[in-house]
Amino acid sequence: MMNAMKTRWKARIYHYLTLKRRIMIIFLFSSLIPFVSIVLISYFTIYSILTNKIQNGIQSNLKQVELSLENSINNLNHVSQQFAVGGSVGNKLSEMLSAEEPFERAKTLSDLKEELGLITFTNPSIGLAMYYFVNDRHYELENTGVKDSFAPEKLPLLAQYSQISYYGPHVSNNRFDNQYVLSAMRKVDLPNLDGVYIYMETGFKLTQNILNNDAVGGSASHVFVDNDGRIAYSDAPDSFQIGTKFPHFDQAKSSGTEQGFYWFKETSNQGWSIVSLTSKADYNREMNRWFVQIGLFSLLFLGMSLLLGWLLWKMVYRPLRGFHREIEQMADSRIGSPAARTHIPEFDLLVRRFQQMKHQIWELFREVEAKEKRRADLEVEKLLYQINPHFLMNSLDTVRWIAVMNGQEEIDRLVSSLNKLLHYNLGKLGQTSTIQEEIDAVKQYLILQQIRYDFQFDVHIHVDQEVLDVPIPRFILQPLVENALYHGLDDDGYIQVDVRQSDQIEISIRDNGAGIPEDKIEALLSAEVGNRSAGMGIGMSYVNRIIGMHYGGRAKLELSSRLGEGTTIKLSLPNEGGADHD
Numbered sequence: 001m002m003n004a005m006k007t008r009w010k011a012r013i014y015h016y017l018t019l020k021r022r023i024m025i026i027f028l029f030s031s032l033i034p035f036v037s038i039v040l041i042s043y044f045t046i047y048s049i050l051t052n053k054i055q056n057g058i059q060s061n062l063k064q065v066e067l068s069l070e071n072s073i074n075n076l077n078h079v080s081q082q083f084a085v086g087g088s089v090g091n092k093l094s095e096m097l098s099a100e101e102p103f104e105r106a107k108t109l110s111d112l113k114e115e116l117g118l119i120t121f122t123n124p125s126i127g128l129a130m131y132y133f134v135n136d137r138h139y140e141l142e143n144t145g146v147k148d149s150f151a152p153e154k155l156p157l158l159a160q161y162s163q164i165s166y167y168g169p170h171v172s173n174n175r176f177d178n179q180y181v182l183s184a185m186r187k188v189d190l191p192n193l194d195g196v197y198i199y200m201e202t203g204f205k206l207t208q209n210i211l212n213n214d215a216v217g218g219s220a221s222h223v224f225v226d227n228d229g230r231i232a233y234s235d236a237p238d239s240f241q242i243g244t245k246f247p248h249f250d251q252a253k254s255s256g257t258e259q260g261f262y263w264f265k266e267t268s269n270q271g272w273s274i275v276s277l278t279s280k281a282d283y284n285r286e287m288n289r290w291f292v293q294i295g296l297f298s299l300l301f302l303g304m305s306l307l308l309g310w311l312l313w314k315m316v317y318r319p320l321r322g323f324h325r326e327i328e329q330m331a332d333s334r335i336g337s338p339a340a341r342t343h344i345p346e347f348d349l350l351v352r353r354f355q356q357m358k359h360q361i362w363e364l365f366r367e368v369e370a371k372e373k374r375r376a377d378l379e380v381e382k383l384l385y386q387i388n389p390h391f392l393m394n395s396l397d398t399v400r401w402i403a404v405m406n407g408q409e410e411i412d413r414l415v416s417s418l419n420k421l422l423h424y425n426l427g428k429l430g431q432t433s434t435i436q437e438e439i440d441a442v443k444q445y446l447i448l449q450q451i452r453y454d455f456q457f458d459v460h461i462h463v464d465q466e467v468l469d470v471p472i473p474r475f476i477l478q479p480l481v482e483n484a485l486y487h488g489l490d491d492d493g494y495i496q497v498d499v500r501q502s503d504q505i506e507i508s509i510r511d512n513g514a515g516i517p518e519d520k521i522e523a524l525l526s527a528e529v530g531n532r533s534a535g536m537g538i539g540m541s542y543v544n545r546i547i548g549m550h551y552g553g554r555a556k557l558e559l560s561s562r563l564g565e566g567t568t569i570k571l572s573l574p575n576e577g578g579a580d581h582d
Helices: 002-016 019-083 088-098 102-122 206-212 285-331 345-385 389-405 409-427 435-452 478-485 518-526 539-554
Strands: 126-133 138-140 157-160 164-171 180-188 196-202 221-225 231-234 255-258 261-267 273-279 432-434 457-463 471-473 493-501 504-511 556-562 566-574
Touching (some): 019 180, 019 196, 019 261, 019 285, 088 102, 157 231, 164 231, 221 261, 389 409, 409 435, 432 435, 435 457, 435 493, 478 539, 518 539, 539 556, 539 566
Antiparallel strands (some): 126 138, 126 196, 180 196, 221 273, 432 471, 504 566, 556 566
């Protein structure tokens, strides 16, 4: 079944792959493979270059932003320390709150405001600054107006330590400023008062600087992540919500893809992180532009290749049509027709050579016809002088009856077997026989050999009944049995012949003789002429050649032997059923 399917597919492919299609396919492959290889190498090279360029640009700018933010937070930390107890401003706050005289209290308050103004003036990166009293939720000493909605507990927490908390980015609580800022709130430890904090904002325009430093050229979004991996601020709240855990935070990855974004992360020394988000469309814009250009160029190249392939096919097909006409004229026995012209020197030369070959072939045809006529005459003449096989067999019958009349049973048995064997070998004109007839001929042959030799040997023959009428080439079993007799068989020897049916006809001939040396096995199978001392001298090489001629590669002859133990011959033939035979 599988072989039949393979044959059908091969036939379909053969009819589909005309010369025109083969030329086009070969030309396209020879043209496109180098081009595609160059395109792929260029694509991966440029992809790597552009990817490294974009990633390095994003990481570099993100690092600069992270350093700027970290410096701003450090500055908040440094300035807030001056407002706490132990700092210059914090000490004045403690004196003011502990002063009992109104004048002393007013003077200390004036000095405190002057000190606050000096600090904020000398630190331009500081925006809103004030003291916040948590217990009664009011503030004092603010350096500018404060929005009514001020509520520190609602601010996005970025990082938190024992004495200070950092928030942001968030909209400034400065009444006159709506920019995004970072802020810090540090606890102030006063001797007689609890719940006092210093609240301070940066004047750093965070979001604008990040967008101006965008390395991709699109609109990047940003996410701030606190020490625990929670999102404190997000430019893309639909995909990365504030208060949720940032994906892959615990894997210490610095970049990746998530929900249609490429993300890149920088972590500060204070533990918080800033993440840049770039959509895949923006990230791949430059690479896609290059890919489109390569695609258009590839289409142009493909069109040119198809055009050149078509021209090449025309150049080849036209001369082939001339060859086709020459072949048709040769089939019509038109020897003297003029040669076709292709106008291509190489093909015109081939046409002239074909004309010469055509004349030579017809000359050879005439010679073969003449030789066949002479050969037929010789065969008739040879038959006139050939001994009639029936005359020989009739003579042997006469000898047999004389032996019977004289009581010579051994001679009677010998002549009878010889007569049957000669009748099978000389009287059958066809080239095929059946397994039944081959087995009968082998039995007669073994009778003659048992009479001839001075030692006794046993013969066991088993044949499956269903294979008796299967046609096989005639005279292929006797040479195999001869091999068993002529390679060391002696007294107490035996020959076992088995013919069985499986997927094929399996014939095996075993003996317990002396065996055959390894170096002689190949010679027996490949020799042009068999062992002349072996009966009719045809040998196993004849069997090997006859099954090859009759069955092709479907039949197999194998020989295995061990010295001192015997030889086994296995012959596998295809089962051709009960076909007619001569």
